[in-house]
Amino acid sequence: MAGIKSETLFRDSKKIMPGGVNSPVRAFQAVHQNPVFIEKAKGSKIYDVDGNEYIDYVCSWGPGILGHANGRVIDAVKEACNNGLTFGAPTEKELLLAKLIQEFIPSMEMLRLVNSGTEAVMGAVRAARGYTGRDKIIKFKGCYHGHSDGLLVKAGSGALTQSVPDSLGVPQGYTESTLAAEYNNIASVNKLFEIYGSQIAAVITEPVAANMGVVPPVPGFLKGLRDITARYNSLLIFDEVITGFRLASGGAQEYFGIVPDITVLGKIAGGGMPLAAYGGRKDIMEVVAPLGGVYQAGTLSGNPVATTAGIETLKILKENPGIYRQIEENTIKLKEAAIEAFGNSVCINQAGSLMSIFFTKEKVTDYETAVSSDTEKYAKYFSFMLKNGIYIAPSQFEAMFISAAHTDKDIEKTCNIIKQAAAF
Numbered sequence: 377m378a379g380i381k382s383e384t385l386f387r388d389s390k391k392i393m394p395g396g397v398n399s400p401v402r403a404f405q406a407v408h409q410n411p412v413f414i415e416k417a418k419g420s421k422i423y424d425v426d427g428n429e430y431i432d433y434v435c436s437w438g439p440g441i442l443g444h445a446n447g448r449v450i451d452a453v454k455e456a457c458n459n460g461l462t463f464g465a466p467t468e469k470e471l472l473l474a475k476l477i478q479e480f481i482p483s484m485e486m487l488r489l490v491n492s493g494t495e496a497v498m499g500a501v502r503a504a505r506g507y508t509g510r511d512k513i514i515k516f517k518g519c520y521h522g523h524s525d526g527l528l529v530k531a532g533s534g535a536l537t538q539s540v541p542d543s544l545g546v547p548q549g550y551t552e553s554t555l556a557a558e559y560n561n562i563a564s565v566n567k568l569f570e571i572y573g574s575q576i577a578a579v580i581t582e583p584v585a586a587n588m589g590v591v592p593p594v595p596g597f598l599k600g601l602r603d604i605t606a607r608y609n610s611l612l613i614f615d616e617v618i619t620g621f622r623l624a625s626g627g628a629q630e631y632f633g634i635v636p637d638i639t640v641l642g643k644i645a646g647g648g649m650p651l652a653a654y655g656g657r658k659d660i661m662e663v664v665a666p667l668g669g670v671y672q673a674g675t676l677s678g679n680p681v682a683t684t685a686g687i688e689t690l691k692i693l694k695e696n697p698g699i700y701r702q703i704e705e706n707t708i709k710l711k712e713a714a715i716e717a718f719g720n721s722v723c724i725n726q727a728g729s730l731m732s733i734f735f736t737k738e739k740v741t742d743y744e745t746a747v748s749s750d751t752e753k754y755a756k757y758f759s760f761m762l763k764n765g766i767y768i769a770p771s772q773f774e775a776m777f778i779s780a781a782h783t784d785k786d787i788e789k790t791c792n793i794i795k796q797a798a799a800f
């Protein structure tokens with residue numbers, strides 16, 4: 377239950393912003409309650425305007441791998457601010473960040489900085505189309521790639537039917553070139569290639585799906601995508617907006633040992649500021665303007681404040697590679713507590729520091745199985761956790777994010793409350 381001040385702010389916000397929010401999931405609709413309004417956050421904790429403290433497992437939906445308000449990042453950003461917020465001209469910071477990103481993810485031989493994951497995916501897809509001279513792309517049901525028109529697609533029954541927009545306001549024509557396949561089902565991809573092979577510019581996927589809850593790739597799936605795209609001279613795009621710098625320092629491509637042609641980054645890349653990137657093989661990225669004919673631009677792209685937050689965050693990750701083992705081990709502790717508590721009445725998926733508890737007895741491997749979850753049970757679980765000081769995603773179909781700021785004490789407390797929630 378949100379407190380008085382949150383309730384008042386929400387009531388007033390609803391009068392001036394759609395649903396009272398600037399991104400839909402924040403409205404807590406899926407868990408049938410009003411949102412808590414956040415005042416501040418530090419380390420593993422987040423504080424609402426009503427004076428409640430929570431252990432935060434949303435971490436701003438992924439960027440917060442170091443926890444909130446890391447001292448080094450904040451100091452660097454303050455200093456950057458004093459020198460001006462934006463110039464619209466090249467800076468050394470952009471070069472420093474690009475080099476750091478490339479050090480982590482060497483397949484990004486050339487890259488471009490932008491402001492959001494949505495924008496980065498748009499750029500990546502346009503570059504893939506420009507490079508191949510083909511129009512069609514394949515995306516997977518349940519994967520999210522931002523809110524650009526062509527990617528807001530729901531597959532019809534059977535992946536071979538024409539894709540229909542998943543949002544009002546998207547003309548049918550905008551999604552005609554988007555083919556939808558089933559995640560973790562290489563046969564559904566092969567089928568589309570058999571029919572449209574020479575017209576497919578790219579396959580785009582989240583290497584670990586994390587926007588229908590966490591759904592890791594089954595063995596051979598990513599390799600299958602790599603092989604078939606290579607066979608048809610089409611490109612493989614990994615949307616690593618969540619997995620980049622999280623699954624491993626080199627993202628999912630390092631974790632699974634499968635290298636895409638183009639990589640999309642966001643979230644952690646900006647250390648909490650609006651920043652994202654796309655990049656890949658040099659010969660592909662050379663199609664991007666002003667070098668090539670694929671247009672893409674941005675007034676605030678690579679601005680000195682966001683790049684500073686990104687640089688400092690990546691530097692800390694580089695200096696502390698042990699973070700990855702720590703956050704994965706803590707996630708496994710939470711997973712084990714949940715298994716102990718819920719037994720086989722739930723399906724728990726985990727990859728690195730990403731985890732989801734699905735309230736279903738089915739093994740969740742794709743969109744169909746993900747939506748078999750009992751979202752009402754999730755809503756109850758969410759309320760219990762929030763009431764007990766644990767802030768998790770207000771939707772079954774989002775990931776739990778574990779950060780380096782979560783202490784042993786935080787994890788222990790959370791494990792205990794998970795156990796109580798199961799008994800409740």
Ligand SMILES: *Cc1c(COP(=O)(O)O)cnc(C)c1O
Binds near residue numbers: 491522582
């Ligand atoms: C969050 C997300 C995006 C969109 O990023 P925004 O910065 O919200 O536009 C794209 N792809 C994936 C996998 C994401 O998780």
